[in-house]
Amino acid sequence: MGTAAETLRRTPLHERHRAAGARIVPFAGWEMPVQYEGVRQEHVAVRTRAGLFDVSHMGQIETTGPDSEAFLQRMLSNDVGRVPVGGAQYSVMCREDGGVLDDLVTYRLDAERYLTVTNAANHQRDHAWMEEHADGFDVTVDDVASDYAMLALQGPTARTILAPLLDGEAPARFHVARARVAGVDCLVCGTGYTGEDGVELLMPPDAAVEVWDSLSAAGATPAGLGARDTLRLEACFHLFGNDLSEDRTPIEAGLGWCCKLDTGFIGSDALRAAGEPAERLVPFAFTGPGVPRSGNPVSTPDGPGVVTSGTFSPCLETGIGMAYVPPAAASPGTPIEVDVRGRARSAEVRERPLYRRVGADG
Secondary structure, eight states: OOOGGOEEEEOOTHHHHTTOOOEEEEEEEEEEEEEESSSHHHHEEEEEEHHEEOOOTTTEEEEEEETTHHHHHHHHHOOGGOTTTTTTEEEEOOOTTTTTTEEEEEEEEEETEEEEEOOOGGGHHHHHHHTOTTTTSOOEEEEEEEGGGEEEEEEHHHHHHGGGEESOOOOTTTOOOOEEETTTEEESOOOSSSSOOOEEEOOGGGGGGHHHHHHHHOEEEEHHHHHHEEEEEHTTOOBBBTBOTTTTTTTTOOOOOOOOOGGGOOTTTHHHHHOOOOOOOEEEEEESSSSTTTTOOOETTTTTEEEEEEEETTTTTEEEEEEEEEEGOTTTOOOEEEEEEEEEEEEEESOOOSSTTTTTOO
């Protein structure tokens, strides 16, 4: 009988992670570093300096051809027509009934060339879904995940660390540029998943070690999936499979801002007809001891809910999370209780983001 480990994929940086003493765990079909020195230390490094993540497990889909914009307008919830060459955009991809298949970031590399980054666990399904709906459009939809390794350099000093290694200018937030980093041709993207400034870098897999080593030597702290999760929760960013799923609509999840119903994307008709959702996703923080976890039952003044993501916040020094609750209980300040292993823990609904660095512009 084979073991699960035999089927797990490894990123080009696997040996670097092992050499650094990382704890490796299975994640979405990959062997990934969950932590190096420790989640708290890595989290604080990103919030105060800069952290370096291997996110090569993420997938990439390239859409090219004269109908690229029209096709992606049909596939993605946001208004793709507003993305200039060199721009980036967050969106979701929905089923006909409005359920979320994935949340994605799409970069417009040229007039008729787009690169969409997928979540690792959904990548093959996303590609198949897009290919299935490409009939009638003059486009080519290619799975190019094997063409890229991907790193995320995140934190207030990320751009300072990158600057001497960068041949060219770093793009602004939600923009993308081609540039050389440590002598390697990269796509430099002004995006990330931590709530901090920084960049994501896409490069040929065989060059990943060179770029990783250069950024590490310049002062970036290697960080794993553990810190990635605590950081994104403080910033109230969604995790597919927890806060987003096929059973939830983007409106329930608080992502109506990236759903432009008049563009005609798949699922837009269902969302338009749905009316007020039965539940809404809200961030919350404990007002006493305890750490929430996914699946914990929630009690509110207006009915039950459920935790989708939970952790201990290193910056707020309390338990935090996100939960689906009745709309009447979704206002910031609403008191709730979370059942953590049979014990009722006091909490309250909060505004997004849960953590905002002093002096940050959002």
